[in-house]
Amino acid sequence: MISADEMAVVDENAAALGVPRKQLMESSGNAVARVVREVAAPGSSVAILAGRGNNGGDGLVAARFLSEYDVTVHLLGRAETISTRISRENWDALQRADVDAREMRDSATLDLGSPDVVVDAMLGTGVTGDLREPERSAVDAVGETDATVVAVDVPSGVDVDTGERSSPAVDADHVVTFHDEKPGLATLDCHTTVADIGIPAAAERVVERGDLLRVRRGGETKGENGRVFVVGGGPYTGAPAMAAQGALRAGADLSFVAVPDAVSTAVQSYAEDLIVQPYEGDRLTPERVPDLVATAHDHDDVVVLGPGLGTAEETLDAARQFLDAFEGRAVVDADALSVVPEVDTDADLVLTPNSHEFVELGGEDVEAFREHTDAVASLADELGHVVLAKAKTDVVSDGERTRICRAGTPGMTVGGTGDTLAGITAAMLATLDPFESACVATYVNGRAGELVTTERAPGGGLLASDLLDDIPRAIWGDDGADP
Numbered sequence: 259m260i261s262a263d264e265m266a267v268v269d270e271n272a273a274a275l276g277v278p279r280k281q282l283m284e285s286s287g288n289a290v291a292r293v294v295r296e297v298a299a300p301g302s303s304v305a306i307l308a309g310r311g312n313n314g315g316d317g318l319v320a321a322r323f324l325s326e327y328d329v330t331v332h333l334l335g336r337a338e339t340i341s342t343r344i345s346r347e348n349w350d351a352l353q354r355a356d357v358d359a360r361e362m363r364d365s366a367t368l369d370l371g372s373p374d375v376v377v378d379a380m381l382g383t384g385v386t387g388d389l390r391e392p393e394r395s396a397v398d399a400v401g402e403t404d405a406t407v408v409a410v411d412v413p414s415g416v417d418v419d420t421g422e423r424s425s426p427a428v429d430a431d432h433v434v435t436f437h438d439e440k441p442g443l444a445t446l447d448c449h450t451t452v453a454d455i456g457i458p459a460a461a462e463r464v465v466e467r468g469d470l471l472r473v474r475r476g477g478e479t480k481g482e483n484g485r486v487f488v489v490g491g492g493p494y495t496g497a498p499a500m501a502a503q504g505a506l507r508a509g510a511d512l513s514f515v516a517v518p519d520a521v522s523t524a525v526q527s528y529a530e531d532l533i534v535q536p537y538e539g540d541r542l543t544p545e546r547v548p549d550l551v552a553t554a555h556d557h558d559d560v561v562v563l564g565p566g567l568g569t570a571e572e573t574l575d576a577a578r579q580f581l582d583a584f585e586g587r588a589v590v591d592a593d594a595l596s597v598v599p600e601v602d603t604d605a606d607l608v609l610t611p612n613s614h615e616f617v618e619l620g621g622e623d624v625e626a627f628r629e630h631t632d633a634v635a636s637l638a639d640e641l642g643h644v645v646l647a648k649a650k651t652d653v654v655s656d657g658e659r660t661r662i663c664r665a666g667t668p669g670m671t672v673g674g675t676g677d678t679l680a681g682i683t684a685a686m687l688a689t690l691d692p693f694e695s696a697c698v699a700t701y702v703n704g705r706a707g708e709l710v711t712t713e714r715a716p717g718g719g720l721l722a723s724d725l726l727d728d729i730p731r732a733i734w735g736d737d738g739a740d741p
Contacts, residue, residue: 287319317379484688504681665704674722
């Protein structure tokens with residue numbers, strides 16, 4: 259079972275893995291044609307109602323596979339308004355093949371006649387709410403026929419996730435959906451065919467550019483895209499500053515850094531965008547914890563705990579007390595990771611261990627996480643938190659779901675890239691669930707490293723700070739998607 263949003267992610271990941279959307283559309287259209295053959299004999303009349311997106315493109319492809327039928331294609335609108343390249347190509351192919359394919363420029367002119375079969379390829383899984391013209395009139399026209407109705411992916415006017423119907427909506431006799439069942443289809447009184455269209459299993463297992471579709475921006479009020487509160491520093495100054503900057507570059511509206519007064523000036527010097535909140539002393543101690551927890555709770559901050567804290571016993575005690583008291587969302591990294599097995603926290607945590615820290619958390623000592631994804635899943639299940647295990651190939655698990663991420667370059671073994679990852683994860687955690695946050699963040703961090711390596715450091719010498727400028731482009735830039 260897969261939702262509409264998740265299906266969009268999988269489609270884009272399949273393209274990133276080398277299975278182009280045009281190929282998937284060809285398989286989808288063929289699957290629709292197979293169902294038409296099951297419900298009507300050769301020579302029957304078939305009316306295909308095609309929208310101007312990829313759902314319509316599936317219908318256009320189906321027309322080519324139905325040469326033994328009397329097929330008429332009705333495009334809902336002008337051909338020049340078809341919204342995707344591959345659908346335009348399939349429309350052009352019908353024109354060259356002399357298929358009866360018509361543009362419906364005015365909804366009042368739609369005449370379906372008396373077809374034996376109507377193929378509803380008007381609206382896909384991503385469309386919800388009340389129908390507009392010309393789809394509204396087209397749905398009414400379908401209802402006036404006595405035809406057998408075959409819907410492509412979902413009947414137009416039906417919410418594929420909930421099964422809720424707009425008024426009007428297509429009453430389908432058959433639905434051909436792709437790759438996996440959709441939740442809302444179970445509520446319909448019709449026959450559903452789930453067609454395998456060649457999407458590889460890796461499109462769901464490997465984190466790829468499709469996962470960036472999960473990223474969303476909030477409104478125009480400062481803070482709606484997240485406030486990140488980095489608690490770190492003391493022995494080290496670069497790590498908390500890198501994490502805080504990574505969060506800003508990944509879309510957080512505000513980034514605060516709570517550090518000992520002894521290093522606050524040094525941390526502030528890294529970037530004027532950081533809001534540094536110093537406290538007395540030269541390291542984190544237990545007496546500072548109540549104020550830090552109160553600050554995080556008061557502002558609903560996403561916390562990053564650990565970068566540059568050091569391993570002094572009183573600092574680790576403070577980290578334990580912070581996690582005991584904190585009830586929000588947090589990324590736990592670096593020195594703070596070792597205390598996680600000792601605490602019982604109500605917080606939602608994403609843990610970001612390297613191989614050494616993974617063992618400290620209680621995980622197996624394995625050579626490569628990619629070959630031992632079950633070890634990551636087991637630790638995540640045992641701890642009750644999301645684990646993002648960092649290596650050449652990162653592995654993310656919440657104990658039930660496990661995915662791998664291959665983005666990145668060998669140069670990212672340099673110190674500091676884990677700090678940028680922690681900050682990116684925190685920014686994502688402001689709007690996504692912990693598992694999705696970790697998946698998106700590891701891809702963004704690795705993709706930023708690839709951009710730096712390709713364009714500015716092809717011979718080596720990558721610095722973690724180089725990633726900061728390319729984090730926004732890794733998220734929002736054109737990554738070669740096939741529209």
